[in-house]
Amino acid sequence: MDEGRAQRRAVSPRLWLAGGWLLLALLAAIFAPLVAPQDPLAQDLMLERLPPFWMAGAEPGYWLGTDSLGRDLLSRLIFGGRIAFIVAFAAAIAACLVGSMLGLIAGYFGGWADRIISRIVDVWMAFPPVLFAILLVAVLGTGLSSVILAIAIIDWTRFCRVIRAETMGQSRMDYVENARIAGYGRIGIMLREVLPNVVPSIVALLSLEMGIAVIVEAILSFVNLSISTDDPTWGGIIAEGRLSIHQAWWVLVFPLITLILTVLSFSQFGEALKTRFDPVLR
Amino acid sequence: MSAVCLDIANLSAVLPNGQRVLRSVSLSVQPGEVRALVGESGAGKTMIGKAVLGVLPSSVRIVEGDMLLEGEDLGKLPPKARRTLIGACTALIPQDPLTALNPSRRIGSQMTDRLVRILGWSGEKADTRIRQLLDEVQIRDPDRVLKSYPHELSGGMRQRVLIAAAFAAEPRLIVADEPTTALDVTVQKQILRLIAALQREHGTAILFVTHDLGVVAKISQRVSVLYAGKVVEEAETAALFAAPQHPYTRALIAATPRYTDPFASLRPVDEAVLAGLASEIAAADQAWRRPHG
Numbered sequence: 001m002d003e004g005r006a007q008r009r010a011v012s013p014r015l016w017l018a019g020g021w022l023l024l025a026l027l028a029a030i031f032a033p034l035v036a037p038q039d040p041l042a043q044d045l046m047l048e049r050l051p052p053f054w055m056a057g058a059e060p061g062y063w064l065g066t067d068s069l070g071r072d073l074l075s076r077l078i079f080g081g082r083i084a085f086i087v088a089f090a091a092a093i094a095a096c097l098v099g100s101m102l103g104l105i106a107g108y109f110g111g112w113a114d115r116i117i118s119r120i121v122d123v124w125m126a127f128p129p130v131l132f133a134i135l136l137v138a139v140l141g142t143g144l145s146s147v148i149l150a151i152a153i154i155d156w157t158r159f160c161r162v163i164r165a166e167t168m169g170q171s172r173m174d175y176v177e178n179a180r181i182a183g184y185g186r187i188g189i190m191l192r193e194v195l196p197n198v199v200p201s202i203v204a205l206l207s208l209e210m211g212i213a214v215i216v217e218a219i220l221s222f223v224n225l226s227i228s229t230d231d232p233t234w235g236g237i238i239a240e241g242r243l244s245i246h247q248a249w250w251v252l253v254f255p256l257i258t259l260i261l262t263v264l265s266f267s268q269f270g271e272a273l274k275t276r277f278d279p280v281l282r
Numbered sequence: 283m284s285a286v287c288l289d290i291a292n293l294s295a296v297l298p299n300g301q302r303v304l305r306s307v308s309l310s311v312q313p314g315e316v317r318a319l320v321g322e323s324g325a326g327k328t329m330i331g332k333a334v335l336g337v338l339p340s341s342v343r344i345v346e347g348d349m350l351l352e353g354e355d356l357g358k359l360p361p362k363a364r365r366t367l368i369g370a371c372t373a374l375i376p377q378d379p380l381t382a383l384n385p386s387r388r389i390g391s392q393m394t395d396r397l398v399r400i401l402g403w404s405g406e407k408a409d410t411r412i413r414q415l416l417d418e419v420q421i422r423d424p425d426r427v428l429k430s431y432p433h434e435l436s437g438g439m440r441q442r443v444l445i446a447a448a449f450a451a452e453p454r455l456i457v458a459d460e461p462t463t464a465l466d467v468t469v470q471k472q473i474l475r476l477i478a479a480l481q482r483e484h485g486t487a488i489l490f491v492t493h494d495l496g497v498v499a500k501i502s503q504r505v506s507v508l509y510a511g512k513v514v515e516e517a518e519t520a521a522l523f524a525a526p527q528h529p530y531t532r533a534l535i536a537a538t539p540r541y542t543d544p545f546a547s548l549r550p551v552d553e554a555v556l557a558g559l560a561s562e563i564a565a566a567d568q569a570w571r572r573p574h575g
Binding site: 110111173174175177178180181182183184193196197199 | 365372373374376377383386387396
């Protein structure tokens, strides 16, 4: 028993892989002006549809080739990552705060609070999320903050449902009853006793939600409803790449790969974090 | 200090469908006494404990009766004062040591927290007190235990920690809700001895809820036998075993397996006794309903 405790479990490879990719993408996005080989907006029709570096006809400095206006694809992906990460963090954290708080209240207090919150969640989830997002952005107007707001408004229910169920499970445990007997207030018990036990789930969901936010942002920019069309976004690049798929497949394929890797990494990272955070699973 | 630690009079509780789960229960616990509450599963033993501690499930409603804790009528106190009184005067030794400790907090912080936040002790005083209690429950390496998370301790260790925690604040009354049921037999005996020793040492009254007559005989001075939420017999422990009055009590004692004859088959409680009980309870319910509509 003592030995088992002394040996900290080795960090799993999936935490390394997922975390590594996210860190790489995040650093590239933060230091985009330093890292990007070209200006992402600079057009040069002489350099249009250059292939990636290993193919014949590639130009040095344009590693992943260029699009139909001669803009460097790698630089556009790096700058697009900025918007992807801002949206991912801001929207996921906003959705997490609202959803977790409501889920905690519904799960811990039960009764009327639970009935009201759960009905709202049911109604909310009846809307198809992507259409709901498009509708919200249409109403709120395009722009970074509306995209973030729209994602938070749609996806808080995900947190609410899971955290409610987890909280209900925890609330039935004897330690909560013991705290009641000791004379702790109900809100104190909810925040000090129950909340720490649902944090691992919140962390996992938060990471998963960041991946989802990246997808939703890409969908919105794909249909041209995200931020202004000047700034490169992954969804926007995919939309452009779709038009020239027969002449320059790389404009479609590389942003897709980036998107998939990022979303996958977020969800894997969350799961791995959950196992590390949870004192019982650890 | 009042003469009676806990006095329950005529307590009835119902489920939402109107079914009674406690049928006019009366029992009292003297200061420093171990009072056993014995009955089969679903007899309402735990329900009585929860009622005293103010943690009945929300579906169960108390419809009549009084509970006096240290002379204060729990039903008449405002909720806040009731919580404070219960928190200061009582503690629980729970049935399942696996879920009774918060899995995400270290043992030390859980144990001192209550003394510091509820009783207003200094952290240092609380720490000294906890170590003293851990020593009393024969935990030899308090440093390791206090630093551990609950899942790092065995079931028996956790139950010791919970016993130490229950006695730490010097409550007047401890409700022990089948504290040995979830443990294996060898550990049961140690835990039982510990509870008895600490009880004598601290002079705490215990309401000892159990289904095990062997435990009753070892630890308690007086015993109430419960069936379907009704006290069918109440007596001094010695007297109960020497001369059980109620047929159900006799049947329960007869049903207890004995080591003297390991090959005897287990004997269930006699059908006729249960039928007698059923009509007794039906009659009591009818009598109760008349004035209560």
